[in-house]
Amino acid sequence: MHDKRFELFLKKCTRQKVEKGLIPVLEHVSKLGIQVDLQELFQRFTFDVVGLLVFGVDSNRLSVELPLIPHEKAFDDMEEAVFIRCLMPKSYWKLLKWLQIGEEKKLKEAWEIFDRFLYQSISAAREKLISRSKSPLEEEEEFTVLNAFLADQGGQTDYTCENSNKILRDHAFSLVAAGRDTLSACLTWFFWFVATNPSIETKILEEIKEKLQENGKLRIFSTEELNSLVYLHATLCETLRLYPPVPFNHKTALEADVLPSGHQIPQNTKMLISFYSMGRMHEIWGQDCLEFKPERWITKQGRIMHVPSYKFSAFNAGPRSCLGKEMSFIQMKIIAVALIWNYRLQLVEGHPVTPKNSVTLHMKYGLKVKVTRRFG
Numbered sequence: 001m002h003d004k005r006f007e008l009f010l011k012k013c014t015r016q017k018v019e020k021g022l023i024p025v026l027e028h029v030s031k032l033g034i035q036v037d038l039q040e041l042f043q044r045f046t047f048d049v050v051g052l053l054v055f056g057v058d059s060n061r062l063s064v065e066l067p068l069i070p071h072e073k074a075f076d077d078m079e080e081a082v083f084i085r086c087l088m089p090k091s092y093w094k095l096l097k098w099l100q101i102g103e104e105k106k107l108k109e110a111w112e113i114f115d116r117f118l119y120q121s122i123s124a125a126r127e128k129l130i131s132r133s134k135s136p137l138e139e140e141e142e143f144t145v146l147n148a149f150l151a152d153q154g155g156q157t158d159y160t161c162e163n164s165n166k167i168l169r170d171h172a173f174s175l176v177a178a179g180r181d182t183l184s185a186c187l188t189w190f191f192w193f194v195a196t197n198p199s200i201e202t203k204i205l206e207e208i209k210e211k212l213q214e215n216g217k218l219r220i221f222s223t224e225e226l227n228s229l230v231y232l233h234a235t236l237c238e239t240l241r242l243y244p245p246v247p248f249n250h251k252t253a254l255e256a257d258v259l260p261s262g263h264q265i266p267q268n269t270k271m272l273i274s275f276y277s278m279g280r281m282h283e284i285w286g287q288d289c290l291e292f293k294p295e296r297w298i299t300k301q302g303r304i305m306h307v308p309s310y311k312f313s314a315f316n317a318g319p320r321s322c323l324g325k326e327m328s329f330i331q332m333k334i335i336a337v338a339l340i341w342n343y344r345l346q347l348v349e350g351h352p353v354t355p356k357n358s359v360t361l362h363m364k365y366g367l368k369v370k371v372t373r374r375f376g
């Protein structure tokens with residue numbers, strides 16, 4: 001994930017999805033004057049991009065028709081069942097599983113649908129590879145996770161190998177899970193903050209005007225240009241602090257231990273760590289911890305302040321930290337600037353905004369907005 005070719009491929013896929021997916025949908029809804037659920041658009045966006053990155057296959061879920069796709073619904077059902085597993089005693093969900101009822105029945109059905117989708121995508125990507133004469137990683141735009149995986153096997157191309165398909169299926173599942181919902185959740189909360197804080201929107205627009213080569217017309221900025229946007233970066237960090245897409249994590253002690261705080265942890269104790277609560281604690285962030293203040297991330301010299309991951313834990317800390325952190329910021333900036341620069345978003349009056357109980361911090365009812373073009 002830290003390979004330069006992968007980074008180039010990621011930027012290319014994200015920009016293309018903005019140009020060919022997001023902008024056409026926004027143009028469509030703004031022309032018709034209809035409302036749209038931004039959270040749904042972001043989920044479609046990230047689902048398509050993660051498919052491109054992993055398999056090199058575009059599901060085209062983000063298109064004007066907003067097609068219904070069964071495997072995505074299946075993914076949502078799985079997420080709900082996993083949440084129940086995290087909260088309820090093991091005996092409870094084990095019983096549901098044994099009886100094949102409730103969430104566990106849903107989980108089994110959803111898993112079958114999603115598994116089929118993953119294996120089909122793997123086959124499609126393999127066929128695409130076979131039909132090419134080039135070696136897999138000749139060009140950066142072919143640097144999909146699948147290609148990298150095959151190259152890692154020393155160029156071995158045993159395309160029928162069940163074991164390698166299964167490993168790939170597991171990698172693919174982790175990446176879809178890690179990359180789809182986290183990014184879309186963060187972007188949804190970010191746009192809610194921007195829409196409800198006009199001064200923040202103004203500051204982001206001013207920063208774009210000051211630092212980027214804009215021409216007063218609809219345009220998509222290059223990723224290199226976006227690196228200079230300190231205030232935007234700070235606003236994303238502040239969103240992640242208050243609404244971390246992964247709101248909690250749990251760990252089980254393999255052996256008895258003592259925490260730095262002095263707490264005794266007996267063997268096999270399951271501990272929940274709430275990143276959501278940590279982002280809202282006076283002891284960690286000061287008395288103004290509940291205020292949305294991007295400025296807290298900017299140094300006197302106008303740079304982004306380094307905050308250790310044990311304090312800013314949205315991407316986890318330690319050896320199991322998020323591998324997609326850098327790429328998340330790249331993607332979120334591309335999307336955020338394309339939207340803020342080109343469109344005005346207005347929240348639909350009376351639409352309830354509240355978090356959903358889930359392993360990912362989604363909005364329960366999505367984020368309904370009306371979209372108007374800034375440029376004629």
Ligand code: HEM
Binds near residue numbers: 244313320321328
């Ligand atoms: C705003 C976006 C994101 C946030 C807040 C986030 C947060 C996290 C967190 C909290 C973990 C630790 C989970 C755990 O241990 O239970 C994690 C792990 C991980 N993330 Fe992300 N993530 C984001 C985006 C992404 C993206 C886009 C990718 C790549 C497609 C990604 C790939 C991973 C991987 C592979 C791991 C597992 C690392 C390991 O266990 O060694 N993440 N992420």
